[in-house]
Amino acid sequence: MTFRLKIDLERCSGHGICTLLAPASIDLDQWGFPVLRAEPLMAGAEARSARRAVAACPASALQLESVPELQPHR
Amino acid sequence: MTAVAARRPLAWTRTESPQEDAFAGVVGGAAILLAGPPPAEGAEDLDSHMQRLGTLAPALGNLDAFLQAVVDSGLQGRGGAGFPVAAKMAAIAAIGRQPLLVVNGSESEPASRKDWTLLCLRPHLVLDGAALGAAAVGADTAVLQLHRGSVGPAAALRRALEQRRVAGLADPAFQIRFGPNRYVAGESSAVRAFLAGSAAKPSPGGGHAAGRGQPVLVQNVESVALLGLIGRHGPDWFRQLGTLTSPGPSLVTLVGAVGWPGRVVEVARPVPLSQLLSQWAGITRAPQAVLFGGYAGSWADGRQAWDLDISRDALAGAGLTFGCGMVGVLPWDACGLAETARILEYLAGESSGQCGPCMFGLPGLARAMTGLARGSASAGDLRRLARMSTELTGRGGCHHPDGAVALLEHALTVFSDDVSHHLRRGRCDRAQRTPVFPIPTPDAESSWR
Numbered sequence: 001m002t003f004r005l006k007i008d009l010e011r012c013s014g015h016g017i018c019t020l021l022a023p024a025s026i027d028l029d030q031w032g033f034p035v036l037r038a039e040p041l042m043a044g045a046e047a048r049s050a051r052r053a054v055a056a057c058p059a060s061a062l063q064l065e066s067v068p069e070l071q072p073h074r
Numbered sequence: 075m076t077a078v079a080a081r082r083p084l085a086w087t088r089t090e091s092p093q094e095d096a097f098a099g100v101v102g103g104a105a106i107l108l109a110g111p112p113p114a115e116g117a118e119d120l121d122s123h124m125q126r127l128g129t130l131a132p133a134l135g136n137l138d139a140f141l142q143a144v145v146d147s148g149l150q151g152r153g154g155a156g157f158p159v160a161a162k163m164a165a166i167a168a169i170g171r172q173p174l175l176v177v178n179g180s181e182s183e184p185a186s187r188k189d190w191t192l193l194c195l196r197p198h199l200v201l202d203g204a205a206l207g208a209a210a211v212g213a214d215t216a217v218l219q220l221h222r223g224s225v226g227p228a229a230a231l232r233r234a235l236e237q238r239r240v241a242g243l244a245d246p247a248f249q250i251r252f253g254p255n256r257y258v259a260g261e262s263s264a265v266r267a268f269l270a271g272s273a274a275k276p277s278p279g280g281g282h283a284a285g286r287g288q289p290v291l292v293q294n295v296e297s298v299a300l301l302g303l304i305g306r307h308g309p310d311w312f313r314q315l316g317t318l319t320s321p322g323p324s325l326v327t328l329v330g331a332v333g334w335p336g337r338v339v340e341v342a343r344p345v346p347l348s349q350l351l352s353q354w355a356g357i358t359r360a361p362q363a364v365l366f367g368g369y370a371g372s373w374a375d376g377r378q379a380w381d382l383d384i385s386r387d388a389l390a391g392a393g394l395t396f397g398c399g400m401v402g403v404l405p406w407d408a409c410g411l412a413e414t415a416r417i418l419e420y421l422a423g424e425s426s427g428q429c430g431p432c433m434f435g436l437p438g439l440a441r442a443m444t445g446l447a448r449g450s451a452s453a454g455d456l457r458r459l460a461r462m463s464t465e466l467t468g469r470g471g472c473h474h475p476d477g478a479v480a481l482l483e484h485a486l487t488v489f490s491d492d493v494s495h496h497l498r499r500g501r502c503d504r505a506q507r508t509p510v511f512p513i514p515t516p517d518a519e520s521s522w523r
Contacts, residue, residue, distance in 0.1 A: 008278070008471075009278075009429035009430060009431065009469065009470065009471055010277070010278065010429055010471045012429070012430060013430070014430050029431060029435075029465045029469070030438075030461070030462070030465060031430055031431055031434040031435055031438075031465075032430070033429075033431050033434075033469075035465070035469075
């Protein structure tokens with residue numbers, strides 16, 4: 001399974017817990033708000049860390065979506 | 075069409091009466107939006123409007139043909155983004171529930187006056203378009219959305235609505251609503267939120283259809299006025315104006331060192347900036363710089379922009395924003411960095427505070443720019459400014475931070491000589507000059523509802 005993180009910046013209040021739990025996927029900007037890494041897709045251990053970050057977010061501002069497998073071009 | 079000259083304060087309000095202060099002109103052909111009695115006569119009444127343009131009944135009687143005419147016209151929304159109007163109407167109709175039509179006259183850009191002018195001078199043109207648009211999407215109510223303090227447009231609309239009631243026109247139920255005087259409150263998702271009883275703040279995505287509740291179709295005043303004309307005269311007539319990819323006339327507002335800031339000019343077919351400014355602002359030599367599209371718009375070097383056509387396509391081709399049609403002239407004796415800093419301070423204060431990067435980043439950006447304008451910034455501050463821009467881009471639920479960053483980046487490019495001068499020698503003499511662009515004084519009552 002492949003996943004992708006989404007941040008709702010209107011909910012986020014900059015606690016910064018996500019970057020501690022999923023440092024491979026999330027950085028903080030200079031104001032303390034999360035920035036997703038440029039390559040959005042993840043799987044395996046990284047996706048498990050991301051899931052922990054989603055669960056721990058006090059503002060419920062993070063979501064992990066599963067990305068459908070690539071379809072061949074029609 | 076003649077222009078009416080009158081007193082011109084630097085920072086106008088929206089409460090002045092149109093008789094004294096409405097200016098209007100046309101370039102590139104004959105006017106269709108601002109055709110009719112001269113601006114000094116104020117709002118055109120229903121009799122004059124009907125005599126000039128004829129009845130709307132044939133279009134109201136064949137709404138399928140009207141919808142097809144809107145598709146064929148290629149009309150792009152005049153609120154700023156240029157989204158195809160027909161696509162928005164089709165998306166709303168596809169929901170299958172009765173929508174609400176919102177005629178968006180918020181015109182939050184502080185220096186833009188095109189919608190204000192249209193509402194003050196040609197209220198029936200707007201109301202005709204609203205009646206036709208509402209019927210076409212099956213809306214029985216149309217909201218006329220204004221900012222608080224839009225006294226002139228509200229008065230013109232009330233008189234026009236009374237004339238229509240007496241004449242017994244087949245209109246939807248019209249409601250005039252007043253939203254907060256905030257920069258982002260006129261954005262369509264913010265208008266939708268306001269009408270639903272929430273704070274008038276933008277929401278991410280800002281899709282055309284509300285998720286739950288009543289679908290809401292938000293269209294800019296100028297777009298709505300054009301709908302009424304397309305309904306009467308058809309798409310081929312409309313396509314004779316404008317350009318192939320951006321058909322129809324466009325209104326622009328002349329701002330800054332233009333003699334009469336706030337004058338609105340109808341661009342029937344694109345003309346070069348030089349012609350627009352010489353004809354309606356008395357400017358015969360390229361100015362230092364031009365700010366296109368609004369306060370979240372883009373700066374261009376005056377000499378490079380001088381021969382540029384004033385159209386959405388030509389500006390986009392030059393990497394510039396047409397936006398709300400603002401054309402702001404920066405004279406040679408003004409400092410572009412100081413003007414940009416003032417505008418950025420304003421935009422920072424207008425963040426709706428929903429997203430952290432915008433809430434904290436825009437004030438940081440504005441402070442750094444103010445430091446640069448005052449000549450107290452170092453090369454390190456400039457690097458920090460660049461880093462803030464990068465970290466802010468695309469980081470809002472709406473495009474407010476993106477607009478501020480784009481303005482800053484254009485300024486650093488167009489005024490690059492000034493940047494090095496300010497870094498080496500401190501503030502330039504030009505930064506002491508009286509400011510060129512009007513900044514609204516903060517609303518005492520800064521409510522979002």
